[in-house]
Amino acid sequence: MHRLRTCAARLRPLTASQAAQTVGPQRPITITSTGGTRTFQPIRCYTAPVASEPFLNGTSSNYVEEMYFAWLENPKSVHKSWDVFFRNANAGAPPGAAYQSPLALSAVPQLSSLVAAQPNVEKLVEDHLAVQSLIRAYQVMGHHNAQLDPLGISCVNFDDAPVNTGFQDVGFYGLDESDLDKVFRLPTTTFIGGSESALPLKEIIRRLEMAYCQHIGVEFMFINDLEQCQWIRQKFETPGVMQFTLEEKRTLLARMVRSTRFEEFLQKKWSAEKRFGLEGCESLIPALKTIIDKSSENGVENVIMGMPHRGRLNVLANVIRKELEQIFCQFDSKLEAADEGSGDVKYHLGMYHRRINRVTDRNITLSLMANPSHLEAVDPVVQGKTKAEQFYCGDNDGNRVMSILLHGDAAFAGQGIVYETFHLSDLPSYTTHGTIHVVANNQIGFTTDPRMARSSPYPTDVARVVNAPIFHVNADDPEAVIYVCKVAAEWRATFHKDVVVDLVCYRRMGHNEMDEPMFTQPLMYKQIKKQKPVLQKYAEKLIAEGAVSRQEYEEEIAKYDKICEEAYNRSKDEKILHIKHWLDSPWPGFFTLDGQPKSMSCPSTGLTEENLNHIGVVASSVPVEDFTIHGGLSRILKSRAEMVRNRTVDWALGEYMAFGSLLKEGIHIRLSGQDVERGTFSHRHHVLHDQNVDKRTCIPMNHLSPDQAPYTVCNSSLSEYGVLGFELGFAMASPNALILWEAQFGDFHNTAQCIIDQFICPGQAKWVRQNGIVLLLPHGMEGMGPEHSSARPERFLQMCNDDPDVMPPLSEDFAVRQLYDCNWIVVNCSNPGNYFHVLRRQILLPYRKPLIVFTPKSLLRHPEARSSFDEMLPGTHFQRLIPEEGMAAERPEEVKRLIFCTGKVYYELTKERKTRGMDGTVAIARIEQLSPFPFDQVKAESDRFANADLVWCQEEHKNQGYYDYVKPRIRTTTQRAKPVWYAGRDPAAAPATGNKKAHLVELRRFLDTAFNLDAFKDQQ
Ligand SMILES: Cc1ncc(C[n+]2csc(CCOP(=O)(O)OP(=O)(O)O)c2C)c(N)n1
Ligand SMILES: [Mg+2]
Helix, strand or coil, rough: HHHHHHHHHHHHCHHHHHHHHHHHCCCCEEEEEEEEEEECCCCCCCCCCHCCCCCCCCHHHHHHHHHHHHHHHCHHHCHHHHHHHHHHCCCCCCCCCCCHHHHHCCCCCCCCCCCCCCCCCCCCHHHHHHHHHHHHHHHHHHHHHCCCCCCCCCCCCCCCCCCCCCCHHHHHHCCHHHHHHHEECCCCCCCCCCCCCCCEEHHHHHHHHHCCCCCCCEECCCCCCHHHHHHHHHHHHHCCCCCHHHHHHHHHHHHHHHHHHHHHHHHHHHCCCCCCCCCCCHHHHHHHHHHHHHHHHCCCCCEECCCCCHHHHHHHHHHHCCCHHHHHHHCCCEEEEEECCCCCCCCCCCCCEEEEEEECCEEEEEEEECCCCCCCCHHHHHHHHHHHHHHHHHCCCCCCEEEEEEEEEEHHHHCHHHHHCCCCCCCCCCCCCCCEEEEECCCCCCEEEEECCCCCCCCCHHHHHCCCCEEEEEEEHHHHHHHHHHHHHHHHHHCCCCCEEEECCCCCCCCCCCCCCCHHHHHHHHHHHHCCCCCCCCHHHHHHHCCCCCCHHHHHHHHHHHHHHHHHHHHHCEEEEEEEHHCCCCCCCCCCCCCCCCCCCCCCCCCHHHHHHHHHHHCCCCCCCCCCCCHHHHHHHHHHHHHHHEEEEEEHHHHHHHHHHHHHHHHEEEEEECCCCCCCCCCCCCCCCCCCCCEECCHHHHHCCCCCCEEEEEEECCHHHHHHHHHHHHHHCCEEEEEEEEECCHHHHHHHHHHHHHHHCCCHHCCCCCCCCEEEECCCCCCCCCCCCCHHHHHHHHHCCCCCCCCCCCCCCCCHHHHHCCCCCECCCCHHHHHHHHHHHHCCCCCCCCCEEEEEHHHCCCCCCCHHHHHCCCCCCCCCCCCCCCHHHHHHHHHHHHEECCCHHHHHHHHHHHHCCCCEEEEEEECEEECCCHHHHHHHHHHHCCCCCEEEEEEECCCCCCEEEEEEEHHHCCCCHHHHHEEEECCCCCCCCCCCHHHHEEEEEEEHHHCCCCCCCCHC
């Protein structure tokens, strides 16, 4: 008993005062860190009369302590001899008896179980554990107590869970006031000691308060990776980390001046204009600049940014460095637009700028992507563009190209696309190797308080799902802001993972400059009115510190005001607004110097027989050795080989021919979407899986020729909005790539409606940038129910910009010119040959347009839906309309009815016509390109069958499908000489019936109508 007490007392930490009495003054330790030079007083010492152990002497006492604490934490972490020694000592072995030589360990019986552990050892262990818990509590929850809100009215709701940190709460951990002066060894999971390994509890708490409860709140303990947690702890806990040089402080002040005075200048000149100013979050500008400087220092050369309205003009001016006059002239309502299209409001336009980073003296390209009002919609687009830039410059780890996304607090929490985008962040074919997210958290969304806008404490909680650290920071402390931004940039450079900076700020004005915020947030805005602007606060701090004089500060302001004033004067000379100057993704060399296509023609999209054969052989083989494929797949490949021998293609092979040939021509192809590698309908099989070796795959398409472009085919996450946005962004980077997104079924595209409506359809009109993305949308009424049937062609067609009532002038380059004028191309091919051509045309055209393809399901295996090599040879083209070529064409004057249709229903119509023996009386023409509408060919076809009435037949319901689109256009081709009758399903709310029988009855009914030559007599 006595022995145990002695042993424990020997190892127990002393109070600081005891320590001082026992050992007297010690030499202070001086260390130099990045934060400057600091001096520490060593406080930790022990009075252990270790000499009573014969094998110990005074100089080894530290070592014993190390061993003892390590043993306390984990007995297995020390050598067995130490384990036995401590157990024996604890068990009451007299001096000299506790130690056993390692050699004797196995021979001598151990004393460990002789005496039970005694209470003071337990207390010692408990106290240490308590201190560890306290440290951990700060690391986990310190941010709850951080002073993050500049207004001091924070509404972050942690469900009132108590946060037990601070002096007053040590009791929670089983410690009491008397422990505050005791010295405790610090665990390896904290860096608050700096070079010291033990501190008095009071100092431990003080340092933890400094690290976690000031103007920075670090949320990271949910991260599952110990190395990453340690890295963050070190960045925020190490004493003195937040030191700034004089130079850094002065640069920061200058940046704050620019940010603040820019908004003031706009307010002064255009007080009645909306600009979604940054007032209340001015430190956003130095924040972004720090991220860019630091990243440039780490080797980044290209930064792609996406951001909403708030502070966008300021970012353009002071981060991207758009010429100020170009920004100011946007406020001039008399400015004429030089470009075609609708243009867009000034706070949506994009920008691309290459310049020297003044801090690092390195070249950097900055682009801000144009975006719609739809908050957060640009997030995946930025990611896709970033991925593409990385891909094309061989930056496999994201060391040279990176993205920054800015968010508003309400949108970040509320918009599901944020979550979808986060979930792309670590997928091999979608990762951009870490995005830095910056939230301008002004604690309000338009007029809505956070407590009504989200169910999570912070607006940033969504980032936790991908283990992204979140740095909350009080935006009224610019130095704290800069520090977290530096850490965020370093985090990205080190771990290549996402990170979030939550700038907690306020919004000085209303939602826009015209809005009255006092209607809805009276108390908040009373507080805001009292709030001293951050620039003023920071300037006063630096003046008080002597870092800058008042005169220097005032000169800095005057200097920037003068820059603004001069730019304003120059802006008055601008007469014309060039949206082209706001291009976020230029395609050097693709257009002529004045931005026009280099020609207005499209060469043949056909291929040589040899080429078709070669690609066909690769498509039906396994190009690597010792690779076992599934037996069913062997049969598929065999039948492909058989088709190649027979000079025909089915749908999958037609696609293969198009992809393969473009790859051989050096065009990169990327096909992305849910389950695209195999194909939803198990027809594609672009990735072969070895049946015997886990994860061994082969992509035959990448074995076409040594100098081919790479083929990327990737199954995506189960997201449409995110993935389509991503692919759209990918397609922006280069015109020399074919980027395709396939919906699992066409219906599902509507969860990506925002990308379609706001980017794909009007992108060129709003932002003068072209995009050649291809959407593959499986479509067709096959009795599968209301879903899985319709890709909603009516919606795409309704958004086409061709005029239904005007017959465009016919010319030699009619088809190519018409395509040039359209906002997108909508096709529904009825055979694989035509699908092949339209894919190839997409690249061979001298410009880029989005292509919407309604793709088949049952036609994938339909024996008639095949094309001969003859239809794909040199000289052949995509057929916008496939005219009647059968019996009816032989005596066109005898034809009573001309049915126009599109897609799969053609096969149902021809079958029915044959059954009824009406091949000579009814002609059937397929409109393969719905938009732009082939006015010329429809006219030729209706002229050919001059005695026929005209019917539009579709399998979709009357209020859906194509009818509303084609009817006025067909009538225009005949100068409204003839009606266009309808044969198809009746109007309906749902796209298709869920009842198979009803489906067949409907089919029968409309086929009867289509072939009943008297069906429309009553309506005439
Ligand atoms: C998807 C979408 N829904 C609604 C709106 C309308 N709207 C514009 S700004 C805004 C509030 C945004 O709040 P927040 O994200 O916090 O940004 P802040 O304006 O506060 O900077 C809303 C609801 C929108 N632009 N986009
Ligand atoms: Mg907000």
